[in-house]
Amino acid sequence: MEKPKVATTSLAGCFGCHMSLLDIDERILQLIDLVDFNKSPINDIKTFTARCAVGLIEGGCCNEENVHVLQLFREHCDILISVGDCATMGGIPAWRNTLPLKECLDEAYLNGPTVHNPSGLIPNDPELPLILNKVYPCHEVVKIDYFIPGCPPSADALWAALTALLSGKPVDLPYELLKYD
Amino acid sequence: MSEFENTIHTICESYGGDRARMMDIVRDVHEKYGCCSGKAMNLIARGTGAHRVEVQSVVTFYAFYSEKPKGRVVIRLCNDIVDTMFGIEHVARAFSEELGIGFGETTADGRFTLEYTPCIGMSDQAPAALINEVVVTSLSSDSVRGIVRTLRESGDPQKLVRRLGDGNNAHKLVRAMVQNGLRKKGPVVFAEMESGNALRKALALSPVEVIRDIKTARLRGRGGAGFPAGMKWEFTRAADGDRKFVMCNADEGEPGTFKDRVILTERADLMLEGMAIAGYAIGAQEGIIYLRGEYAYLRKFLENVIENRRRDGFLGKDILGKKGFHFDVRIQLGAGAYVCGEETALISSCEGLRGDPKTRPPFPAQKGYLEQPTVVNNVETFCCVARILEKGPGWFVEMGSKGSPGTKVLSISGDCNSPGVYEFPMGVTMAEVLREAGADDVQAVQVGGPSREIVGPEGFERVICFDDLATGGAIVILNSSRNITEMARKYMDFFVEESCGYCTPCRVGNVLMMKKLEDILDGKGQLSDLDYLHDLAETVKTASRCGLGQASPNPILTTLERFRPFYEKLLRTHPKNFDPSFDLRAAVAEAEGLVGRKSAAIET
Known part of the structure; x- marks a missing residue:
């Protein structure tokens, strides 16, 4: 039987959740036996080539490109999982949500104490995706089926959730796997 | 200096x-x-x-206090649900046009401020407004023009009162245009009374015997929660304290409730008699009436009633010749905060603090006002107390239902021919209440205000009592033309505004529910949003610190349960499982303006 396909992406995240996924160590060999990776930074496949069973989303949406990627994932994946606190709640990038966008950009590109920007311009290359008025958690943009909390979720939590999902069993995430202090 | x-x-x-x-x-x-x-x-x-x-x-x-100067005349238009049912938008527009300002603004000459305020206890004569302390009822866009003209000419809101209301509303210390609308007098609260009768009988008993009578009568608190009054008194009597206090909760702020206003106007004596009996029973010498700021127009009148009772020996020292029994009462005015109707928030307010609820335990019976044992009861409860002592607990329990003896005073408003105040025996069916109020086209009834529940026709055989349809008195009737989901939205708006902000579930949760509800009403909701609303509502209910947050999800929960089709017909399903409430164009609009180019990626 053909192996189910998994896609992953990091939107407004720090790749920490992907690092945590790699932290499953030698179990990654088992994972490869269980699934094929499609579009993902892990194998550097840039575009979807087939319909996927599962999409793992790291990070929320801070710009229009994030939205397009997330929508693309929704269209190509049967199940979408928000992985980590940024995808689930916006996380650290969402701190800017309390400030007007102009203040954020001015601080980052014009007024910040370490800024050296003689042109006095805010970067505006057409290649740069436009930034959103605030950072959105993924479930405010598309339907999300499951959430795995954590910053990042531990490798064991990701492993437990993924293997349960792939084997069609109810996921058992004991308290220790979701406790972070 | x-x-x-x-x-x-x-x-x-x-x-x-x-x-x-x-x-x-x-x-x-x-x-x-x-x-x-x-x-x-x-x-x-x-x-x-x-x-x-x-x-x-x-x-x-507090809504009635302000750091910045307001106009010399502050017009607070009541925007409760009943006011919106009866044409508040025309009234609001007329005020805005006549004064040339929007709501929340003050005229340039500093004469007028225009604001909205939640229910001011005049739902049976809506739309109504508070102009400084003067209540103006049955407003229309026509009357507004006359009102503004009079205010411009005289600057004195009292001049707006041309025709006085009935009963004590016409008393020289009240002089209000408010109508009692007292349509059904029952034997407990609104029967004729002779001052001193009940108190005299109480003083012939020992304090313990008085409490026993209240317990035998199975009296439950009339504010809505229905806690056994005798038990509360017993705890307070048994608690250690240098001083003890009797507090009367006259802060009826639950939207659609106005029965205490009528009791205060017509039966203040009975209430004060009940307070004195409570003082005797628990060993308190001091009483406080916490009167909501909206009813400030009754203050002088009530002070006069208190003064008369002092003169007649029903308050003060050695009351009715009983050596060593001293009890006196003062009025504490509130200042426009719904949460102060919650008893521990009410105590905070009396102590000169923000109206924050307190952590329980300790309960007020142990540590209440100024950390001393305190009994807090509703206006109507004290009336029942006096009547129980006057006529005996046996007389009282013969009325009403088994779990809730006595009568209940209801304030009925909304779509009916005879809005007003009714004293029914407990256990009356909703159908009977609706019949007496002259409501023939009824889609739903909001019972007990937004804190309680909405009932559809399948629930009209249910009965008013603390074990079934519990209510502090509010009955708001909605006919078939009314929009149920819109009503839920308005009530959530109210709770968002009135949350004291102390605990997160209430401060944040209500805002989140409100946002999701607005998405749904805007046609941007999906089926899963109903589950989201339900789960969030349960969380806020379970995790909030006081009764406000524990009740605030009820407009959503009870409409979801009983009027679900109203929500379902607003829902959308997106063919690609995108969230219908997310609008990419709106989300990038600000950045487009800042960098000066349009998004190339959005299809037009």
């Missing part, structure tokens, strides 16, 4: 520099200067020994 300093100093002195009287001090400063400025707050802090921030927290918490 400047004259300003002198005045503030004198005000503080008039309350003995007691910081627990902060509500009164700030109120007096307002009466004098129209606001409580930063400078005034400094002086109050100095004059009472309070921290500056404590004064400021009071000034900023």
Whole structure:
């Protein structure tokens, strides 16, 4: 039987959740036996080539490109999982949500104490995706089926959730796997 | 000292520099200067020994207080659901046009401020407004023009009262256009009374025997929660304290409730008799009536009733010749905060603090006002107390239902021919209530205000009592033309506004529910949003600190349960499982403006 396909992406995240996924160590060999990776930074496949069973989303949406990627994932994946606190709640990038966008950009590109920007311009290359008025958690943009909390979720939590999902069993995430202090 | 300093100093002195009287001090400063400025707050802090921030927290918490000057005439238009049912938008537009300002604004000449305010207890004569302390009822866009003209000419809101209301509304110390609308007098609260009868009988018993009578009568608190009054009294009597207090909760703020207004107007004597009996039973010498700021127009009248009772020996020292039984009462005015109807928030407010609920335990019976054992009961409960002592508990339990003996005073408003105040025996069916109120086209009834539940026709055989349809008195009737989901939205708006902000589930949860509800009403909701709303509502209900947050999800929960099709017909399903409430174009609009180019990626 053909192996189910998994896609992953990091939107407004720090790749920490992907690092945590790699932290499953030698179990990654088992994972490869269980699934094929499609579009993902892990194998550097840039575009979807087939319909996927599962999409793992790291990070929320801070710009229009994030939205397009997330929508693309929704269209190509049967199940979408928000992985980590940024995808689930916006996380650290969402701190800017309390400030007007102009203040954020001015601080980052014009007024910040370490800024050296003689042109006095805010970067505006057409290649740069436009930034959103605030950072959105993924479930405010598309339907999300499951959430795995954590910053990042531990490798064991990701492993437990993924293997349960792939084997069609109810996921058992004991308290220790979701406790972070 | 400047004259300003002198005045503030004198005000503080008039309350003995007691910081627990902060509500009164700030109120007096307002009466004098129209606001409580930063400078005034400094002086109050100095004059009472309070921290500056404590004064400021009071000034900023209450809707009727303000740091910045407001107009000399403040018009507060009531925007409760019943007012919106009866054409408030025309009235609001007329006020705006006549004054040339929007809501929340003050005219350039500093004469008028226009604001909205939640239910002011006039739902049976809506739309209504408070103009300074004067209540103006049955407004229309026509009457507004006359009102503004009169106010411009005289600057005196009292001049708006041309025709006085019935009963004591016409009393020389009230002089209000408010109507009692008392349509059904029952044997407990609204029967004729002779002052002193009940008190005399109580004083012939021992305090313990008085409590036993209240327990035998199985009297339950009439504010809505239905806690057994006798038990509360017993705890308070047994608790250790140098002083004990009897508090009367006259802060009826639950939208659609106005029965205490009528009781205060017509049966203040009965209520005060009940308070004195409570004082005797628990061993208290001091009583406080916490009167909601919206009813300030009744203050002088009530003070006069109190004064008369002192003169007649029903209040004061050695009451009715009973050596050693002293009991007196003062009025504490509120200042427009719904949460103060919650008993521990009410105590906070009386102590001169923000109206924050307190953590329980300890309960007020152990540590209430000023950390002393305190009984807090509703206006109507005290009336029942007096009548139980006058006529005996046996007489009382013969009325009403088994779990809820006696009568209940209901305030009925909305779509019916005879809105007003009715005293029914407990256990009456909703159908009977609707019949008497002359409501023939009924889609739903909001029972007990937004804190309680909405009932559809399948629930009209249910009965009014604490074990079935519990209510503090509010009955709002909605006919088939009314929009149920829109009503839920308005009630959530109310709770968002009135949350004290202390605990996160209530402060944040209500806002999140409100946002999701608005998405749904805007046609941007999906089926999963109903589950989201339900789960969030359960969380807020379970995790909030006081009754406000524990009840605030009820407009959503009960409409979801009983009127689900109204929500379902608004829902959308997106073919690609995208969230219908997300609008990419709106989300990038700000950045487009800042960088000066349009998004190339959005298809037009």
